[in-house]
Amino acid sequence: MPAAQPATSGYAVELTGCTKQFPTSGGETYFAVRDIDLKVEPGRFVSIVGPTGSGKSTILNMAAGLLTPSFGEVKSFGEPVAGVNRRASYMFQQDALLPWKTVIDNVSLGLTMAGVSKAEAHSESRRWLEKVGLKNFADRYPHQLSGGMRKRTAIAQAWIVNPDILLMDEPFSALDVQTRQIMENELLQLWQESGKAVVFITHDLDEAIALSDEVVILGAGPGSTVVGSYQIDIPRPRDLLDIRDDPRFVALHREIWGRLKVEVSKTYENAMAEEGEAA
Numbered sequence: 001m002p003a004a005q006p007a008t009s010g011y012a013v014e015l016t017g018c019t020k021q022f023p024t025s026g027g028e029t030y031f032a033v034r035d036i037d038l039k040v041e042p043g044r045f046v047s048i049v050g051p052t053g054s055g056k057s058t059i060l061n062m063a064a065g066l067l068t069p070s071f072g073e074v075k076s077f078g079e080p081v082a083g084v085n086r087r088a089s090y091m092f093q094q095d096a097l098l099p100w101k102t103v104i105d106n107v108s109l110g111l112t113m114a115g116v117s118k119a120e121a122h123s124e125s126r127r128w129l130e131k132v133g134l135k136n137f138a139d140r141y142p143h144q145l146s147g148g149m150r151k152r153t154a155i156a157q158a159w160i161v162n163p164d165i166l167l168m169d170e171p172f173s174a175l176d177v178q179t180r181q182i183m184e185n186e187l188l189q190l191w192q193e194s195g196k197a198v199v200f201i202t203h204d205l206d207e208a209i210a211l212s213d214e215v216v217i218l219g220a221g222p223g224s225t226v227v228g229s230y231q232i233d234i235p236r237p238r239d240l241l242d243i244r245d246d247p248r249f250v251a252l253h254r255e256i257w258g259r260l261k262v263e264v265s266k267t268y269e270n271a272m273a274e275e276g277e278a279a
């Protein structure tokens with residue numbers, strides 16, 4: 001199994017002055033995000049919350065090295081990110097399980113692609129499947145799994161390669177409320193003591209506060225930028241099933257929502273104005 005690469009100095013993820021622009025079909029330039037500064041220390045759990053279209057996925061893609069910023073710099077552990085960020089695993093909103101491979105082969109993928117023998121990869125995968133409660137489902141295909149089981153498979157798939165950074169783009173948004181809370185609890189249990197940095201994207205402020213050390217708020221687009229950053233000083237370990245009643249949670253939620261709702265309203269008003277223009 002590949003060992004975690006030695007942690008060199010610096011932030012796990014460090015975006016400095018990052019702007020991303022895209023050409024539009026009309027030949028103009030669209031600024032998705034502008035001047036993003038984001039620093040994530042090793043071992044920290046940071047969530048990014050913002051209205052739809054505010055550039056959350058764009059930021060994650062830049063951290064992953066899947067998109068290059070138009071201006072600014074992306075570093076990971078002190079090294080400029082050029083090409084795919086090898087220190088990071090990515091968990092997409094729609095999990096990326098291969099439908100023609102069994103659960104165990106899906107989980108083994110990162111290891112076999114790194115040259116680990118199939119036997120060794122399978123033995124490590126079995127350890128992970130046990131960890132995520134899928135010990136008896138190794139030979140199933142993805143379509144034979146529930147939504148929660150698919151997410152557990154995707155988590156095992158992302159963690160088995162022992163990355164220093166987990167980039168998660170709304171990983172639980174498609175799940176029902178109860179399954180989602182169970183998955184959030186399981187994620188925190190895995191993450192605690194792991195030393196891994198997590199950058200977690202969500203629309204759901206409750207989820208962001210419950211999980212994170214820090215919540216970063218993105219403003220309305222176009223040209224979104226960071227409009228607020230909040231330290232979540234709720235003690236750990238946290239029991240996510242009861243956390244919403246914690247007075248500190250309630251106070252933080254009120255404060256952060258006060259900021260976020262301004263941006264959500266702006267996004268809504270912009271969308272209505274565009275519709276009006278188009279009509």
Ligand SMILES: Nc1ncnc2c1ncn2[C@@H]1O[C@H](COP(=O)(O)OP(=O)(O)OP(=O)(O)O)[C@@H](O)[C@H]1O
Pocket residue numbers: 022023030031032050051052053054055056057058059221
């Ligand atoms: N490849 C692309 N080409 C052109 N425009 C793009 C491209 N990728 C993203 N955009 C635009 O950039 C903006 C930010 O997109 P992004 O997907 O990062 O937002 P988001 O915050 O993740 O939204 P959501 O919450 O809906 O997932 C959007 O207006 C989107 O249309």
Ligand SMILES: [Mg+2]
Pocket residue numbers: 056057058169
């Ligand atoms: Mg997105």
